[in-house]
Amino acid sequence: xxxxxxxxxxxxxxxxxxxxxxxxxxxxxxxxxxxxxxxxxxxxxxxxxxxxxxxxxxxxxxxxxxxxxxxxxxxxxxxxxxxxxxxxxxxxxxxxxxxxxxxxxxxxxxxxxxxxxxxxxxxxxxxxxxxxxxxxxxxxxxxxxxxxxxxxxxxxxxxxxxxxxxxxxxxxxxxxxxxxxxxxxxxxxxxxxxxxxxxxxxxxxxxxxxxxxxxxxxxxxxxx
Amino acid sequence: xxxxxxxxxxxxxxxxxxxxxxxxxxxxxxxxxxxxxxxxxxxxxxxxxxxxxxxxxxxxxxxxxxxxxxxxxxxxxxxxxxxxxxxxxxxxxxxxxxxxxxxxxxxxxxxxxxxxxxxxxxxxxxxxxxxxxxxxxxxxxxxxxxxxxxxxxxxxxxxxxxxxxxxxxxxxxxxxxxxxxxxxxxxxxxxxxxxxxxxxxxxxxxxxxxxxxxxxxxxxxxxxxxxxxxxxxxxxxxxxxxxxxxxxxxxxxxxxxxxxxxxxxxxxxxxxxxxxxxxxxxxxxxxxxxx
Numbered sequence: 001x002x003x004x005x006x007x008x009x010x011x012x013x014x015x016x017x018x019x020x021x022x023x024x025x026x027x028x029x030x031x032x033x034x035x036x037x038x039x040x041x042x043x044x045x046x047x048x049x050x051x052x053x054x055x056x057x058x059x060x061x062x063x064x065x066x067x068x069x070x071x072x073x074x075x076x077x078x079x080x081x082x083x084x085x086x087x088x089x090x091x092x093x094x095x096x097x098x099x100x101x102x103x104x105x106x107x108x109x110x111x112x113x114x115x116x117x118x119x120x121x122x123x124x125x126x127x128x129x130x131x132x133x134x135x136x137x138x139x140x141x142x143x144x145x146x147x148x149x150x151x152x153x154x155x156x157x158x159x160x161x162x163x164x165x166x167x168x169x170x171x172x173x174x175x176x177x178x179x180x181x182x183x184x185x186x187x188x189x190x191x192x193x194x195x196x197x198x199x200x201x202x203x204x205x206x207x208x209x210x211x212x213x214x215x216x217x218x219x220x221x222x223x224x
Numbered sequence: 225x226x227x228x229x230x231x232x233x234x235x236x237x238x239x240x241x242x243x244x245x246x247x248x249x250x251x252x253x254x255x256x257x258x259x260x261x262x263x264x265x266x267x268x269x270x271x272x273x274x275x276x277x278x279x280x281x282x283x284x285x286x287x288x289x290x291x292x293x294x295x296x297x298x299x300x301x302x303x304x305x306x307x308x309x310x311x312x313x314x315x316x317x318x319x320x321x322x323x324x325x326x327x328x329x330x331x332x333x334x335x336x337x338x339x340x341x342x343x344x345x346x347x348x349x350x351x352x353x354x355x356x357x358x359x360x361x362x363x364x365x366x367x368x369x370x371x372x373x374x375x376x377x378x379x380x381x382x383x384x385x386x387x388x389x390x391x392x393x394x395x396x397x398x399x400x401x402x403x404x405x406x407x408x409x410x411x412x413x414x415x416x417x418x419x420x421x422x423x424x425x426x427x428x429x430x431x432x433x434x435x436x437x438x439x440x441x442x443x444x445x446x447x448x449x450x451x452x453x454x455x456x457x458x459x460x461x462x463x464x465x466x467x468x469x470x471x472x473x474x475x476x477x478x479x480x481x482x483x484x485x486x487x488x489x490x491x492x493x494x495x496x497x498x499x500x501x502x503x504x505x506x507x508x509x510x511x512x513x514x515x
Contacts, residue, residue: 088426
Protein backbone atom coordinates (compact mmCIF):
# COMPACT_ATOMS: atom_id res chain seq x y z
CA UNK A 1 0.00 0.00 0.00
CA UNK A 2 1.26 3.45 -0.95
CA UNK A 3 -0.33 6.55 0.45
CA UNK A 4 0.19 10.28 0.50
CA UNK A 5 -1.75 12.08 3.22
CA UNK A 6 -2.09 15.82 2.71
CA UNK A 7 1.46 16.02 1.40
CA UNK A 8 3.15 19.27 0.47
CA UNK A 9 6.70 19.71 -0.74
CA UNK A 10 8.02 23.24 -0.86
CA UNK A 11 11.40 24.25 -2.21
CA UNK A 12 13.32 27.46 -1.57
CA UNK A 13 11.50 29.51 -4.16
CA UNK A 14 8.84 27.17 -5.56
CA UNK A 15 6.14 24.78 -4.49
CA UNK A 16 6.55 21.23 -5.79
CA UNK A 17 3.21 19.80 -4.69
CA UNK A 18 0.55 20.97 -2.24
CA UNK A 19 -2.06 19.11 -0.22
CA UNK A 20 -1.81 15.83 -2.13
CA UNK A 21 -3.83 12.95 -0.74
CA UNK A 22 -3.99 9.65 -2.59
CA UNK A 23 -3.70 5.89 -2.11
CA UNK A 24 -2.19 3.41 -4.55
CA UNK A 25 -3.03 -0.27 -4.11
CA UNK A 26 -0.88 -3.27 -4.85
CA UNK A 27 -0.92 -4.20 -8.52
CA UNK A 28 -2.40 -0.88 -9.64
CA UNK A 29 -1.19 0.96 -12.79
CA UNK A 30 -1.26 4.67 -12.10
CA UNK A 31 -0.35 7.41 -14.57
CA UNK A 32 0.53 10.81 -13.20
CA UNK A 33 -0.06 13.38 -15.88
CA UNK A 34 0.28 17.11 -16.15
CA UNK A 35 2.34 19.77 -17.85
CA UNK A 36 6.01 20.39 -17.15
CA UNK A 37 6.46 21.74 -13.60
CA UNK A 38 3.09 20.37 -12.40
CA UNK A 39 4.78 18.24 -9.73
CA UNK A 40 4.90 14.76 -11.35
CA UNK A 41 8.58 14.14 -10.62
CA UNK A 42 8.17 15.60 -7.13
CA UNK A 43 5.60 12.93 -6.31
CA UNK A 44 7.95 10.20 -7.52
CA UNK A 45 10.81 11.70 -5.53
CA UNK A 46 8.58 11.74 -2.46
CA UNK A 47 7.79 8.07 -3.01
CA UNK A 48 11.41 6.95 -3.18
CA UNK A 49 12.18 9.45 -0.44
CA UNK A 50 14.76 11.40 -2.34
CA UNK A 51 13.00 14.39 -0.77
CA UNK A 52 10.97 14.53 2.40
CA UNK A 53 7.58 16.26 2.54
CA UNK A 54 7.46 19.73 4.06
CA UNK A 55 4.17 18.66 5.61
CA UNK A 56 1.95 15.59 5.50
CA UNK A 57 3.01 11.96 5.37
CA UNK A 58 4.17 9.54 2.70
CA UNK A 59 3.86 5.81 3.34
CA UNK A 60 5.29 3.05 1.17
CA UNK A 61 4.55 -0.34 2.70
CA UNK A 62 6.07 -0.25 6.20
CA UNK A 63 8.15 2.87 5.51
CA UNK A 64 6.80 6.16 6.75
CA UNK A 65 8.35 9.52 5.78
CA UNK A 66 7.70 10.79 9.31
CA UNK A 67 9.71 8.10 11.04
CA UNK A 68 12.10 6.71 8.44
CA UNK A 69 15.78 7.13 9.28
CA UNK A 70 18.58 7.80 6.85
CA UNK A 71 19.83 4.26 7.33
CA UNK A 72 16.44 2.76 6.42
CA UNK A 73 16.17 4.54 3.07
CA UNK A 74 18.26 1.92 1.18
CA UNK A 75 15.84 -0.77 2.40
CA UNK A 76 12.88 1.25 1.10
CA UNK A 77 14.63 1.61 -2.26
CA UNK A 78 14.95 -2.16 -2.55
CA UNK A 79 11.15 -2.20 -2.64
CA UNK A 80 10.88 0.67 -5.12
CA UNK A 81 12.26 0.14 -8.62
CA UNK A 82 12.99 3.34 -10.54
CA UNK A 83 13.15 4.12 -14.23
CA UNK A 84 14.12 7.45 -15.76
CA UNK A 85 13.78 9.18 -19.10
CA UNK A 86 17.57 9.14 -19.60
CA UNK A 87 17.88 5.46 -18.55
CA UNK A 88 20.80 6.13 -16.15
CA UNK A 89 22.69 2.98 -17.09
CA UNK A 90 26.36 2.50 -16.31
CA UNK A 91 28.08 3.02 -19.65
CA UNK A 92 31.14 0.99 -18.77
CA UNK A 93 29.22 -2.22 -18.03
CA UNK A 94 27.37 -4.55 -20.33
CA UNK A 95 23.66 -5.30 -20.09
CA UNK A 96 24.14 -8.31 -17.81
CA UNK A 97 26.42 -6.40 -15.43
CA UNK A 98 24.11 -3.38 -15.33
CA UNK A 99 21.29 -5.60 -14.13
CA UNK A 100 23.39 -7.88 -11.91
CA UNK A 101 24.89 -4.76 -10.30
CA UNK A 102 21.57 -4.03 -8.56
CA UNK A 103 21.71 -7.44 -6.91
CA UNK A 104 25.43 -7.40 -6.12
CA UNK A 105 25.15 -3.94 -4.58
CA UNK A 106 22.44 -5.20 -2.24
CA UNK A 107 24.38 -8.26 -1.13
CA UNK A 108 22.75 -11.12 -3.08
CA UNK A 109 24.66 -14.40 -3.42
CA UNK A 110 26.49 -15.10 -6.67
CA UNK A 111 24.24 -18.04 -7.61
CA UNK A 112 21.09 -15.97 -6.99
CA UNK A 113 22.49 -13.07 -9.01
CA UNK A 114 23.00 -15.36 -12.01
CA UNK A 115 19.56 -16.94 -11.75
CA UNK A 116 17.61 -13.74 -11.12
CA UNK A 117 19.44 -11.76 -13.82
CA UNK A 118 18.82 -14.46 -16.41
CA UNK A 119 15.14 -14.57 -15.50
CA UNK A 120 14.62 -10.82 -15.79
CA UNK A 121 16.63 -10.64 -19.03
CA UNK A 122 14.19 -13.13 -20.51
CA UNK A 123 11.26 -11.13 -19.13
CA UNK A 124 12.31 -7.98 -21.04
CA UNK A 125 13.44 -10.04 -24.03
CA UNK A 126 17.09 -8.97 -23.98
CA UNK A 127 18.89 -12.27 -23.53
CA UNK A 128 20.47 -11.93 -26.96
CA UNK A 129 21.88 -8.52 -25.97
CA UNK A 130 23.33 -9.49 -22.59
CA UNK A 131 26.97 -8.78 -23.54
CA UNK A 132 26.25 -5.52 -25.34
CA UNK A 133 27.12 -2.16 -23.81
CA UNK A 134 24.49 0.60 -23.44
CA UNK A 135 25.89 2.62 -26.36
CA UNK A 136 25.42 -0.42 -28.62
CA UNK A 137 21.68 -0.53 -27.89
CA UNK A 138 18.70 1.45 -29.19
CA UNK A 139 16.86 3.80 -26.83
CA UNK A 140 14.04 1.29 -26.38
CA UNK A 141 16.49 -1.48 -25.54
CA UNK A 142 18.31 0.74 -23.05
CA UNK A 143 15.03 1.50 -21.34
CA UNK A 144 14.25 -2.22 -21.18
CA UNK A 145 17.61 -2.75 -19.47
CA UNK A 146 16.67 -0.01 -16.99
CA UNK A 147 13.32 -1.74 -16.39
CA UNK A 148 15.09 -5.07 -15.90
CA UNK A 149 17.44 -3.47 -13.37
CA UNK A 150 14.49 -2.00 -11.48
CA UNK A 151 12.58 -5.27 -11.64
CA UNK A 152 15.33 -7.70 -10.73
CA UNK A 153 15.12 -6.97 -6.98
CA UNK A 154 11.41 -7.86 -7.12
CA UNK A 155 10.13 -4.49 -5.94
CA UNK A 156 6.72 -3.67 -4.56
CA UNK A 157 6.31 -0.80 -7.00
CA UNK A 158 7.99 0.48 -10.17
CA UNK A 159 8.25 4.26 -10.42
CA UNK A 160 8.77 5.44 -13.98
CA UNK A 161 9.60 9.09 -14.63
CA UNK A 162 8.77 9.89 -18.26
CA UNK A 163 10.11 6.48 -19.35
CA UNK A 164 9.17 7.06 -22.98
CA UNK A 165 10.25 10.69 -23.16
CA UNK A 166 13.31 9.91 -25.28
CA UNK A 167 11.74 7.19 -27.44
CA UNK A 168 9.94 6.98 -30.76
CA UNK A 169 6.23 5.97 -30.68
CA UNK A 170 6.94 2.34 -31.55
CA UNK A 171 9.52 1.92 -28.80
CA UNK A 172 7.28 3.83 -26.41
CA UNK A 173 4.44 1.37 -26.96
CA UNK A 174 6.82 -1.54 -26.48
CA UNK A 175 8.00 -0.08 -23.15
CA UNK A 176 4.41 0.49 -22.09
CA UNK A 177 3.60 -3.13 -22.92
CA UNK A 178 6.52 -4.29 -20.76
CA UNK A 179 5.28 -2.13 -17.87
CA UNK A 180 1.75 -3.49 -18.29
CA UNK A 181 3.03 -7.06 -18.16
CA UNK A 182 4.91 -6.21 -14.97
CA UNK A 183 1.75 -4.79 -13.44
CA UNK A 184 -0.22 -7.88 -14.45
CA UNK A 185 2.24 -9.97 -12.45
CA UNK A 186 1.25 -8.03 -9.34
CA UNK A 187 3.77 -5.18 -9.15
CA UNK A 188 2.31 -1.69 -8.86
CA UNK A 189 3.45 0.77 -11.53
CA UNK A 190 3.41 4.55 -11.09
CA UNK A 191 4.33 6.32 -14.29
CA UNK A 192 4.76 10.06 -14.73
CA UNK A 193 4.13 11.15 -18.31
CA UNK A 194 2.88 14.01 -20.41
CA UNK A 195 2.31 11.77 -23.40
CA UNK A 196 -1.50 11.60 -23.06
CA UNK A 197 -2.01 9.90 -26.43
CA UNK A 198 0.09 6.94 -25.43
CA UNK A 199 -2.00 6.17 -22.34
CA UNK A 200 -5.40 7.13 -23.72
CA UNK A 201 -7.93 4.34 -23.79
CA UNK A 202 -5.79 1.85 -21.85
CA UNK A 203 -7.96 1.81 -18.74
CA UNK A 204 -5.25 3.17 -16.42
CA UNK A 205 -5.96 5.20 -13.31
CA UNK A 206 -4.97 8.74 -14.21
CA UNK A 207 -4.01 11.38 -11.64
CA UNK A 208 -3.77 14.77 -13.26
CA UNK A 209 -1.74 17.57 -11.66
CA UNK A 210 -1.80 21.31 -12.26
CA UNK A 211 0.49 23.64 -10.31
CA UNK A 212 1.25 20.97 -7.74
CA UNK A 213 -2.38 20.08 -7.03
CA UNK A 214 -4.48 17.08 -8.06
CA UNK A 215 -7.16 18.29 -10.44
CA UNK A 216 -8.43 14.88 -11.54
CA UNK A 217 -8.16 11.31 -10.24
CA UNK A 218 -10.12 8.91 -12.45
CA UNK A 219 -9.98 5.61 -14.27
CA UNK A 220 -9.53 5.96 -17.98
CA UNK A 221 -12.10 4.24 -20.13
CA UNK A 222 -10.53 1.22 -21.78
CA UNK A 223 -10.89 1.12 -25.54
CA UNK A 224 -12.46 -1.96 -27.07
CA UNK B 225 29.60 -11.85 -1.47
CA UNK B 226 29.76 -8.29 -0.18
CA UNK B 227 33.47 -8.55 0.65
CA UNK B 228 34.34 -9.92 -2.78
CA UNK B 229 32.02 -7.40 -4.40
CA UNK B 230 33.84 -4.55 -2.63
CA UNK B 231 37.23 -5.96 -3.65
CA UNK B 232 36.30 -6.60 -7.25
CA UNK B 233 34.49 -3.26 -7.61
CA UNK B 234 37.48 -1.48 -6.06
CA UNK B 235 39.87 -2.99 -8.60
CA UNK B 236 37.39 -2.49 -11.45
CA UNK B 237 37.08 1.19 -10.51
CA UNK B 238 40.85 1.51 -10.83
CA UNK B 239 40.82 -0.13 -14.25
CA UNK B 240 37.80 1.78 -15.53
CA UNK B 241 39.00 5.24 -14.55
CA UNK B 242 42.69 4.73 -15.32
CA UNK B 243 43.37 8.43 -15.93
CA UNK B 244 41.89 9.57 -12.61
CA UNK B 245 43.58 6.68 -10.78
CA UNK B 246 46.94 7.48 -12.37
CA UNK B 247 46.61 11.14 -11.36
CA UNK B 248 45.59 10.19 -7.82
CA UNK B 249 48.54 7.79 -7.47
CA UNK B 250 50.93 10.39 -8.84
CA UNK B 251 49.75 13.15 -6.48
CA UNK B 252 49.62 10.77 -3.52
CA UNK B 253 53.15 9.58 -4.26
CA UNK B 254 54.40 13.18 -4.27
CA UNK B 255 52.67 13.78 -0.94
CA UNK B 256 54.18 10.59 0.53
CA UNK B 257 57.62 11.54 -0.84
CA UNK B 258 57.33 14.89 0.98
CA UNK B 259 56.47 13.12 4.22
CA UNK B 260 59.22 10.52 3.62
CA UNK B 261 61.81 13.25 3.04
CA UNK B 262 60.75 14.95 6.29
CA UNK B 263 61.07 11.60 8.06
CA UNK B 264 64.60 11.12 6.66
CA UNK B 265 65.59 14.59 7.86
CA UNK B 266 63.98 13.99 11.26
CA UNK B 267 65.49 10.51 11.64
CA UNK B 268 69.00 11.68 10.81
CA UNK B 269 68.59 14.80 12.93
CA UNK B 270 67.67 12.60 15.87
CA UNK B 271 70.67 10.39 15.18
CA UNK B 272 72.94 13.45 15.11
CA UNK B 273 71.53 14.74 18.41
CA UNK B 274 72.11 11.30 19.95
CA UNK B 275 75.67 11.35 18.65
CA UNK B 276 76.25 14.84 20.07
CA UNK B 277 74.91 13.83 23.47
CA UNK B 278 76.86 10.58 23.51
CA UNK B 279 80.05 12.65 23.26
CA UNK B 280 79.33 14.30 26.57
CA UNK B 281 81.18 13.23 29.71
CA UNK B 282 81.81 14.23 33.34
CA UNK B 283 85.21 14.18 35.03
CA UNK B 284 84.99 13.01 38.62
CA UNK B 285 87.98 13.66 40.86
CA UNK B 286 88.45 11.44 43.89
CA UNK B 287 89.96 12.88 47.09
CA UNK B 288 93.72 12.47 47.35
CA UNK B 289 95.03 9.38 49.06
CA UNK B 290 91.74 7.51 48.91
CA UNK B 291 92.31 3.82 49.39
CA UNK B 292 92.07 1.56 46.33
CA UNK B 293 89.19 -0.48 47.74
CA UNK B 294 87.26 2.73 48.36
CA UNK B 295 87.90 3.80 44.75
CA UNK B 296 86.63 0.41 43.54
CA UNK B 297 83.47 0.85 45.63
CA UNK B 298 83.06 4.40 44.26
CA UNK B 299 83.25 3.04 40.69
CA UNK B 300 80.47 0.58 41.56
CA UNK B 301 78.33 3.30 43.18
CA UNK B 302 78.75 5.69 40.25
CA UNK B 303 77.94 2.90 37.78
CA UNK B 304 74.65 2.30 39.58
CA UNK B 305 73.43 5.90 39.12
CA UNK B 306 70.65 6.10 36.54
CA UNK B 307 71.85 7.69 33.30
CA UNK B 308 75.50 6.68 33.68
CA UNK B 309 76.47 4.82 30.51
CA UNK B 310 80.03 3.80 31.33
CA UNK B 311 83.02 5.02 33.26
CA UNK B 312 86.76 4.86 32.84
CA UNK B 313 89.12 4.90 35.80
CA UNK B 314 92.21 7.07 35.50
CA UNK B 315 94.79 6.41 38.21
CA UNK B 316 97.12 9.21 39.46
CA UNK B 317 99.98 7.58 37.53
CA UNK B 318 97.95 7.51 34.28
CA UNK B 319 97.04 11.18 34.81
CA UNK B 320 100.72 12.06 35.22
CA UNK B 321 101.62 10.17 32.03
CA UNK B 322 98.87 11.98 30.18
CA UNK B 323 100.20 15.32 31.44
CA UNK B 324 103.68 14.44 30.23
CA UNK B 325 102.34 13.41 26.85
CA UNK B 326 100.39 16.64 26.44
CA UNK B 327 102.84 19.14 27.94
CA UNK B 328 106.19 17.35 27.50
CA UNK B 329 107.07 17.76 31.20
CA UNK B 330 107.25 15.12 33.89
CA UNK B 331 105.28 16.49 36.82
CA UNK B 332 107.13 14.22 39.26
CA UNK B 333 110.46 15.75 38.24
CA UNK B 334 109.08 19.29 38.67
CA UNK B 335 107.19 18.89 41.95
CA UNK B 336 108.84 15.82 43.38
CA UNK B 337 105.41 14.29 43.98
CA UNK B 338 102.36 13.33 41.90
CA UNK B 339 99.70 16.02 42.47
CA UNK B 340 97.02 14.27 40.38
CA UNK B 341 94.19 12.53 42.19
CA UNK B 342 92.47 9.42 40.91
CA UNK B 343 89.57 10.26 38.64
CA UNK B 344 86.76 8.80 36.54
CA UNK B 345 85.59 9.82 33.09
CA UNK B 346 81.84 9.23 33.29
CA UNK B 347 79.89 9.02 30.05
CA UNK B 348 76.20 9.69 30.18
CA UNK B 349 73.54 7.84 28.17
CA UNK B 350 72.38 9.99 25.21
CA UNK B 351 68.85 10.01 26.65
CA UNK B 352 70.23 11.70 29.79
CA UNK B 353 72.47 14.10 27.90
CA UNK B 354 70.54 17.26 28.71
CA UNK B 355 71.81 20.03 30.97
CA UNK B 356 69.20 19.21 33.62
CA UNK B 357 69.96 15.47 33.68
CA UNK B 358 73.71 16.06 33.63
CA UNK B 359 73.39 18.46 36.54
CA UNK B 360 71.33 15.90 38.49
CA UNK B 361 73.84 13.09 37.80
CA UNK B 362 76.74 15.39 38.70
CA UNK B 363 75.16 16.33 42.03
CA UNK B 364 74.45 12.68 42.88
CA UNK B 365 78.08 11.79 42.21
CA UNK B 366 79.30 14.83 44.14
CA UNK B 367 77.27 13.70 47.15
CA UNK B 368 79.13 10.41 47.35
CA UNK B 369 81.85 10.18 49.99
CA UNK B 370 85.48 10.76 48.97
CA UNK B 371 84.54 12.78 45.87
CA UNK B 372 86.61 15.94 45.57
CA UNK B 373 84.98 17.55 42.54
CA UNK B 374 82.80 16.87 39.50
CA UNK B 375 83.51 18.88 36.35
CA UNK B 376 81.59 19.09 33.09
CA UNK B 377 80.91 21.60 30.31
CA UNK B 378 77.58 22.82 31.58
CA UNK B 379 77.41 25.96 29.44
CA UNK B 380 78.04 23.98 26.24
CA UNK B 381 75.28 21.58 27.19
CA UNK B 382 72.86 24.47 27.82
CA UNK B 383 73.61 25.88 24.34
CA UNK B 384 73.18 22.48 22.69
CA UNK B 385 69.86 21.99 24.52
CA UNK B 386 68.65 25.40 23.40
CA UNK B 387 69.40 24.77 19.72
CA UNK B 388 67.98 21.28 19.84
CA UNK B 389 64.74 22.68 21.25
CA UNK B 390 64.56 25.27 18.45
CA UNK B 391 65.33 22.63 15.79
CA UNK B 392 62.74 20.20 17.19
CA UNK B 393 60.17 23.02 17.21
CA UNK B 394 60.89 23.89 13.57
CA UNK B 395 60.90 20.20 12.58
CA UNK B 396 57.54 19.65 14.29
CA UNK B 397 55.93 22.65 12.61
CA UNK B 398 57.35 21.72 9.19
CA UNK B 399 56.39 18.06 9.72
CA UNK B 400 52.86 19.01 10.69
CA UNK B 401 52.51 21.31 7.66
CA UNK B 402 53.85 18.59 5.33
CA UNK B 403 51.54 15.98 6.88
CA UNK B 404 48.54 18.29 6.73
CA UNK B 405 49.32 19.20 3.12
CA UNK B 406 49.68 15.52 2.23
CA UNK B 407 46.30 14.63 3.77
CA UNK B 408 44.63 17.68 2.20
CA UNK B 409 46.08 17.04 -1.27
CA UNK B 410 45.17 13.37 -1.18
CA UNK B 411 41.66 14.11 0.10
CA UNK B 412 41.00 16.53 -2.73
CA UNK B 413 42.49 14.16 -5.30
CA UNK B 414 40.39 11.22 -4.14
CA UNK B 415 37.36 13.48 -3.83
CA UNK B 416 37.77 14.39 -7.51
CA UNK B 417 38.12 10.72 -8.40
CA UNK B 418 34.93 9.97 -6.45
CA UNK B 419 33.11 12.85 -8.09
CA UNK B 420 34.05 11.34 -11.45
CA UNK B 421 32.17 8.21 -10.37
CA UNK B 422 29.05 9.98 -9.15
CA UNK B 423 26.92 8.00 -11.64
CA UNK B 424 28.08 4.77 -10.04
CA UNK B 425 27.29 6.09 -6.56
CA UNK B 426 23.94 7.37 -7.73
CA UNK B 427 23.07 3.98 -9.23
CA UNK B 428 24.13 2.17 -6.07
CA UNK B 429 21.85 4.40 -4.03
CA UNK B 430 19.07 3.97 -6.55
CA UNK B 431 19.08 0.21 -6.19
CA UNK B 432 19.22 0.37 -2.40
CA UNK B 433 22.85 -0.14 -1.49
CA UNK B 434 23.62 1.02 2.05
CA UNK B 435 26.12 3.82 2.62
CA UNK B 436 28.69 1.47 4.11
CA UNK B 437 28.30 -0.87 1.14
CA UNK B 438 28.79 2.05 -1.28
CA UNK B 439 31.84 3.20 0.64
CA UNK B 440 33.73 -0.09 0.64
CA UNK B 441 34.79 -0.33 -3.03
CA UNK B 442 36.01 3.27 -2.88
CA UNK B 443 37.98 2.56 0.28
CA UNK B 444 39.53 -0.52 -1.39
CA UNK B 445 40.37 1.63 -4.41
CA UNK B 446 41.82 4.38 -2.19
CA UNK B 447 43.96 1.90 -0.27
CA UNK B 448 45.29 0.29 -3.45
CA UNK B 449 46.08 3.75 -4.83
CA UNK B 450 47.73 4.69 -1.53
CA UNK B 451 49.86 1.54 -1.49
CA UNK B 452 50.90 2.02 -5.13
CA UNK B 453 51.72 5.64 -4.34
CA UNK B 454 53.76 4.47 -1.33
CA UNK B 455 55.76 2.05 -3.51
CA UNK B 456 56.40 4.78 -6.10
CA UNK B 457 57.39 7.24 -3.36
CA UNK B 458 59.87 4.72 -1.88
CA UNK B 459 61.38 4.20 -5.34
CA UNK B 460 61.45 7.93 -5.94
CA UNK B 461 63.21 8.66 -2.63
CA UNK B 462 65.73 5.85 -3.15
CA UNK B 463 66.57 7.06 -6.68
CA UNK B 464 66.75 10.71 -5.52
CA UNK B 465 69.11 9.68 -2.70
CA UNK B 466 71.34 7.69 -5.07
CA UNK B 467 71.40 10.48 -7.68
CA UNK B 468 72.12 13.11 -5.00
CA UNK B 469 74.92 10.89 -3.70
CA UNK B 470 76.56 10.90 -7.14
CA UNK B 471 75.94 14.57 -7.99
CA UNK B 472 76.85 16.00 -4.58
CA UNK B 473 79.79 13.68 -3.88
CA UNK B 474 82.54 15.77 -2.35
CA UNK B 475 80.20 18.60 -1.33
CA UNK B 476 77.95 17.00 1.27
CA UNK B 477 78.59 14.00 3.52
CA UNK B 478 75.54 12.19 2.11
CA UNK B 479 77.04 8.80 2.97
CA UNK B 480 76.36 9.69 6.60
CA UNK B 481 72.65 10.16 5.92
CA UNK B 482 70.79 6.94 6.42
CA UNK B 483 67.37 5.98 5.03
CA UNK B 484 66.30 3.11 7.19
CA UNK B 485 63.96 0.30 6.19
CA UNK B 486 61.61 1.54 8.91
CA UNK B 487 61.17 4.80 6.97
CA UNK B 488 60.39 2.87 3.78
CA UNK B 489 57.96 0.65 5.65
CA UNK B 490 56.44 3.75 7.25
CA UNK B 491 55.98 5.33 3.82
CA UNK B 492 54.13 2.24 2.55
CA UNK B 493 51.93 2.17 5.64
CA UNK B 494 51.36 5.92 5.41
CA UNK B 495 50.29 5.44 1.77
CA UNK B 496 47.79 2.80 2.84
CA UNK B 497 46.54 5.02 5.65
CA UNK B 498 46.31 8.07 3.39
CA UNK B 499 44.29 6.11 0.81
CA UNK B 500 42.01 4.65 3.46
CA UNK B 501 41.52 7.91 5.34
CA UNK B 502 41.03 10.16 2.30
CA UNK B 503 38.62 7.83 0.50
CA UNK B 504 36.63 7.13 3.64
CA UNK B 505 36.26 10.80 4.53
CA UNK B 506 35.56 11.87 0.94
CA UNK B 507 32.86 9.25 0.27
CA UNK B 508 31.26 9.83 3.67
CA UNK B 509 31.13 13.55 2.97
CA UNK B 510 29.79 13.01 -0.55
CA UNK B 511 27.08 10.66 0.70
CA UNK B 512 26.13 12.98 3.55
CA UNK B 513 25.58 15.84 1.12
CA UNK B 514 22.94 13.80 -0.77
CA UNK B 515 19.98 11.94 0.73
